[in-house]
Amino acid sequence: MDQDERLLYSSSFGAAAAAYAEHRPDYARAAVSWALEPAPGPRVLDLGAGTGKLTATLVALGSDVTAVEPDTAMLTELRHSLPGVRALSGRAEALPLPDASVDAVLAGNAMHWFDMAVAGPEIARVLAPGGVLAGLWNVVDDSVEWVAGLAQVSGSAAIGPRDTPAGWRTATADLHLARTGGAPRFGSPERAGFPHGQRRIADSLVSTLATRAGMLVMPERERAAALTRIRAFLASRPETAHGEFTLPMLSSVLRVRRL
Template identity: 55%
Template sequence: MSPVFAGYWHEPPERTRLGAPTVVTVGAMGHPSEVTPETHARRASSFGAQAAAYAAERPGYPEAAVRWVLEPVSGRSPLRVLDLGAGTGKLTASLLRTGAEVVAVEPDSGMLAELRRALPGVRALAGSAERIPLADGSVDAIVVGQAMHWFDLDRAVPEMSRVLTPGGVVGGLWNREDDDVPWVRGYQEIARGWAAVRRRESVAELDLGPRFPALEQETFRHFQRRTVDSLAATLGTHSHVLVMPEEERAALLDRVRAYLRAIPETAGEFDLPLVTLTIRATRA
């Protein structure tokens, strides 16, 4: 199974190969450095303490992207969907608007608590992609928002296949800032440094194995209304920032705010242009 592409579309590069003894990340000044799997795990578990900020600041997903993922099973009634690695429920809310029956699974207790607070009517369970707490063949679709790059696919793919019905679909969505816009590219150079040059890694390299032989992809453009402070707050919810020492994190966010205040495009309220990379694969 080929390596997951490590969040090049929102988080800095994490893995060069699943199971490798070291991973690549971004150092203090945006330079590549090697870290241990323990650091990778620390970043993966860093979101819970900032669950409320994550819920408030991270963008949602375009309705068209969500419906595209579900298209292969859209005629099923009821349509049963699992939001896997559901976080605070950003994608869960979008899935509910399609009329599907949705169950959410999330490993982080802080993120799960925020999801339950925001969406009290949703069945929300503690669990992970590697140990999904559902019965065999219990869902028609599994949709993953901004999380598949954290999965151990060697363990997660058999689990996803197990809980899907025949012909069920797996989909993934990743939001990224649209760096075709010059000011966004300048922001990324400050916020992510070296990581920004890896963001266009092709999702075609993602291989879910013989259970999901045909991987399709599509992109959807949208935007999020932002201010200087809210965009800095969004950056503050990214794992490479969450695990920084406090002084280093504060200095990075100050540089970002200074840049945004200095250019006319972002001096007041502004639209942050986003691209949602979306993939789907049908269970053989």
């Protein structure tokens, strides 16, 4: 994805901020705890915080959280739902924080939107020595037969290659920032996945998939057709046709330490 495409996709969420806040899943608490495990202290930056899905879990774990988010509508939702959290407007490439001011930087379903060549040094700048950088992604568990079928029917705009465990590992292979500008800033990456799930009904799962960036930037006619296909698939499956069900997921984590 080139820079213009990244900007188009990453800026699409504001128009659906309320739906994002209502329908997107949180993160497995065990995944967030693992991400923070090596951090030297409790000061955490939630970068690309969106509407606060990851922020809320960090608060529940007792972290001293600062949230940074570039989109005004998303930031408004976060401030509404978590009024006690320090929430700032800003981008990964130009962080509104002083040097060595946080012990961990976490990004929930956001790191792939960053220009890492610029964001890497910025993240290293605000991290204290020995601090942790971790990206978290919720991916669907396509080892479950009906979930694999859903991914196939939905298409890459709704469930892309990065949204399954194997695809996620490939897509994040170059995101660990082992070297930036020839100088090492971060150590070797560690990865882990933690079981997670989201209680849904068919309509709310359709609404969740509709908040994916690929869906949001689609022409309206194509988007409506894709959502119709998804609804028809869910109606055809015994696992999802009647009442509530759990969407099987993993909260997958990529973790590195600042040198």
